Amino acid sequence: MMADTGVAALRNALETERAALRRELNELGALDGTGALDYDANFADSSQVNAERGETGALVAKLRSGLDDVELALAKLDGTATPAYGICERCGQPIAEARLEAMPTARRCVTCSAAG
Ligand SMILES: [Zn+2]
Numbered sequence: 001m002m003a004d005t006g007v008a009a010l011r012n013a014l015e016t017e018r019a020a021l022r023r024e025l026n027e028l029g030a031l032d033g034t035g036a037l038d039y040d041a042n043f044a045d046s047s048q049v050n051a052e053r054g055e056t057g058a059l060v061a062k063l064r065s066g067l068d069d070v071e072l073a074l075a076k077l078d079g080t081a082t083p084a085y086g087i088c089e090r091c092g093q094p095i096a097e098a099r100l101e102a103m104p105t106a107r108r109c110v111t112c113s114a115a116g
Contacts, residue, residue, distance in 0.1 A: 006097060007085075010104045011077055014070050017104070021067040030060045069105040088112050 025031050075081035086095050090112035099106050106113070 006101075007077065010085075010100060011074070013104045014074050014077070018067065018070045018074065021063050021070065025060065025063050025067065028056060028060050028063070030064070066105075069107070072107070073105045090115075 022031065072081055073085060076083070076085035083089060083092065086097075086100055087093070088095055088109040089107045091109060093109055095106055095109045099110060
C-alpha cells in the first residue's frame with residue numbers, strides 16, 4: 001500500500017490532467033452540455049470529413065482515450081473500479097511507485113507492459 005502522501009500527489013496529478021483534457025475537448029466541441037464526453041459526435045467517421053476535420057477527429061479520439069485512462073485511474077483510487085489503483089491489470093502485482101509517478105494512468109506493471 002502506498003503512503004497517503006503519494007496517493008494524494010497522484011490524485012492531484014490525475015485531476016490536473018483530467019481538467020486539461022476536458023478543456024481541450026471542450027474547445028474542440030467534443031463535450032456535451034453537461035461537460036461529459038459527447039460520444040455521438042463522430043468526427044472521424046463522418047463521410048463529409050475533410051482533411052482538417054479528420055485531423056481534429058484523430059486529436060479528439062486521442063484526447064478521449066487519454067481522458068478515459070485518467071477517469072479509470074481516478075475510479076480505481078476511489079475504489080469504484082477494479083483492480084485497485086496501482087495493481088497491474090494483467091498479473092495482479094503492484095505497479096512500481098516510480099512508474100506510477102512517471103505515468104499516473106499506468107494500468108500494467110513494467111514487465112506486463114513490455115510483454116504487450
Ligand atoms: Zn503485471
